[in-house]
Amino acid sequence: MPYIRCDIRRGRSDEQREQLCTRITEAVSRITGAPVGSILVLVNEHAGGNFMEGGAILPDYVAGPNGEDLAGEAALKRAQS
Amino acid sequence: MPYIRCDIRRGRSDEQREQLCTRITEAVSRITGAPVGSILVLVNEHAGGNFMEGGAILPDYVAGPNGEDLAGEAALKRAQS
Amino acid sequence: MPYIRCDIRRGRSDEQREQLCTRITEAVSRITGAPVGSILVLVNEHAGGNFMEGGAILPDYVAGPNGEDLAGEAALKRAQS
Amino acid sequence: MPYIRCDIRRGRSDEQREQLCTRITEAVSRITGAPVGSILVLVNEHAGGNFMEGGAILPDYVAGPNGEDLAGEAALKRAQS
Amino acid sequence: MPYIRCDIRRGRSDEQREQLCTRITEAVSRITGAPVGSILVLVNEHAGGNFMEGGAILPDYVAGPNGEDLAGEAALKRAQS
Amino acid sequence: MPYIRCDIRRGRSDEQREQLCTRITEAVSRITGAPVGSILVLVNEHAGGNFMEGGAILPDYVAGPNGEDLAGEAALKRAQS
Numbered sequence: 347m348p349y350i351r352c353d354i355r356r357g358r359s360d361e362q363r364e365q366l367c368t369r370i371t372e373a374v375s376r377i378t379g380a381p382v383g384s385i386l387v388l389v390n391e392h393a394g395g396n397f398m399e400g401g402a403i404l405p406d407y408v409a410g411p412n413g414e415d416l417a418g419e420a421a422l423k424r425a426q427s
Numbered sequence: 428m429p430y431i432r433c434d435i436r437r438g439r440s441d442e443q444r445e446q447l448c449t450r451i452t453e454a455v456s457r458i459t460g461a462p463v464g465s466i467l468v469l470v471n472e473h474a475g476g477n478f479m480e481g482g483a484i485l486p487d488y489v490a491g492p493n494g495e496d497l498a499g500e501a502a503l504k505r506a507q508s
Numbered sequence: 509m510p511y512i513r514c515d516i517r518r519g520r521s522d523e524q525r526e527q528l529c530t531r532i533t534e535a536v537s538r539i540t541g542a543p544v545g546s547i548l549v550l551v552n553e554h555a556g557g558n559f560m561e562g563g564a565i566l567p568d569y570v571a572g573p574n575g576e577d578l579a580g581e582a583a584l585k586r587a588q589s
Numbered sequence: 590m591p592y593i594r595c596d597i598r599r600g601r602s603d604e605q606r607e608q609l610c611t612r613i614t615e616a617v618s619r620i621t622g623a624p625v626g627s628i629l630v631l632v633n634e635h636a637g638g639n640f641m642e643g644g645a646i647l648p649d650y651v652a653g654p655n656g657e658d659l660a661g662e663a664a665l666k667r668a669q670s
Numbered sequence: 671m672p673y674i675r676c677d678i679r680r681g682r683s684d685e686q687r688e689q690l691c692t693r694i695t696e697a698v699s700r701i702t703g704a705p706v707g708s709i710l711v712l713v714n715e716h717a718g719g720n721f722m723e724g725g726a727i728l729p730d731y732v733a734g735p736n737g738e739d740l741a742g743e744a745a746l747k748r749a750q751s
Numbered sequence: 752m753p754y755i756r757c758d759i760r761r762g763r764s765d766e767q768r769e770q771l772c773t774r775i776t777e778a779v780s781r782i783t784g785a786p787v788g789s790i791l792v793l794v795n796e797h798a799g800g801n802f803m804e805g806g807a808i809l810p811d812y813v814a815g816p817n818g819e820d821l822a823g824e825a826a827l828k829r830a831q832s
Contacts (some may be wrong), residue, residue: 348434350434350451350547352429353430358459365458368644371641374451378447379495382644384499386548388639389640392712395688397696397710398688398709399428409460414460415459418428418522419462422464423464451803463806465803466804467671467710478550480547481547482547492764509664511596511597516592532616540658545669546665554795560791561590563773566590571622580622581624583590606720611722628724629754671802672759675756677753678752694778698759699773707778708804739783739804
């Protein structure tokens with residue numbers, strides 16, 4: 347019965363989304379003892395423009411050459427400066 | 428900006444809750460490329476009686492000798508039979 | 509996999525909560541075709557003071573002689589006038 | 590002020606969605622005593638690929654000849670075996 | 671770390687959405703004392719048909735000549751009569 | 752029908768919570784055009800230990816001499832360094 351909802355920006359691949367759900371399911375089961383069969387994960391994807399963080403609307407997700415989240419890094423730097 | 432909300436039954440230790448948040452943060456960052464500094468995890472804990480799964484109200488969480496979720500295992504078996 | 513979250517004011521009995529979850533599970537299964545075994549319902553209860561409706565903080569739940577929600581009726585009238 | 594959020598897979602008809610909201614509104618009002626005028630229901634629909642249940646990504650919703658949820662039945666059997 | 675989720679009907683402009691997030695961020699920071707850099711706002715937009723209020727499915731959002739929410743006004747009157 | 756959920760750490764006063772809801776209701780109505788009577792705000796309060804931000808569990812909320820959020824400021828600095 348653990349229920350995990352992830353609100354992220356859209357743009358990741360099907361493979362990334364499946365890996366994300368799998369790793370979360372494994373972590374929840376191993377740490378809380380809940381059986382895998384009882385764990386529900388939902389990924390809710392949104393345009394960057396639907397998020398505001400630190401007072402700034404986020405740009406859409408842009409994947410860097412090694413899969414890093416370029417827009418996320420930039421937003422984090424801006425929020426910290 | 429990834430936001431992850433976990434709705435689970437109450438009763439896990441502070442250490443379990445911290446491990447859960449840490450593993451989820453790591454998984455989200457590694458797979459989506461989002462910087463760790465931008466990830467927010469919230470664990471929302473509830474009495475078993477506030478969950479219904481497969482038509483049955485859940486019992487409260489009971490930790491087994493090795494940390495397994497005894498009530499969760501029993502509920503899962505009941506839902507499957 | 510249908511997941512239903514109910515945010516209500518606290519104060520209902522265990523029996524009311526179980527009936528609520530049971531009726532919702534039945535309605536979701538009958539109308540959407542989802543098997544009962546896959547339906548998860550969570551009731552999240554809050555103090556009246558944590559809700560604002562129509563610009564007014566709600567009073568706590570008070571059950572009338574026939575189980576009606578006296579505070580809810582009053583709040584609704586206030587919002588409409 | 591009861592607020593009910595339903596996260597389901599997309600694909601049901603407008604008629605099913607309205608029936609679902611109507612039955613939930615009726616059940617919440619009858620059991621909790623809250624006036625119908627104060628009840629808010631939101632149906633949030635998602636692709637099957639955004640859900641993981643029991644460790645497996647769900648297929649999209651497919652309606653059977655009598656409206657049953659074929660993909661849901663199959664997923665439930667897989668999670669139980 | 672305050673996290674604010676707004677579920678509204680879709681149809682507002684990018685400018686309205688940004689203003690909404692900005693005003694909420696300011697209010698949360700000023701009143702709770704949380705630093706702006708720690709506040710996350712998410713606007714989740716839905717078709718009118720995904721909401722039921724007071725027992726009636728909502729129409730889609732329609733902006734009036736002065737930006738007022740014509741469909742919302744009508745729905746509110748209907749719920750009150 | 753706008754629904755706004757605020758997840759914050761517990762510890763603010765009743766007055767702060769009411770002000771927060773009032774300012775959010777006003778902002779949502781003014782910017783989206785939704786009538787005040789249709790706006791629902793819920794404040795969901797949690798122990799600091801139920802949040803992880805930037806990889807660190809948060810301390811509980813501590814109000815500074817001028818109402819500032821001392822623990823929030825410290826957490827934000829730690830996440831940025």
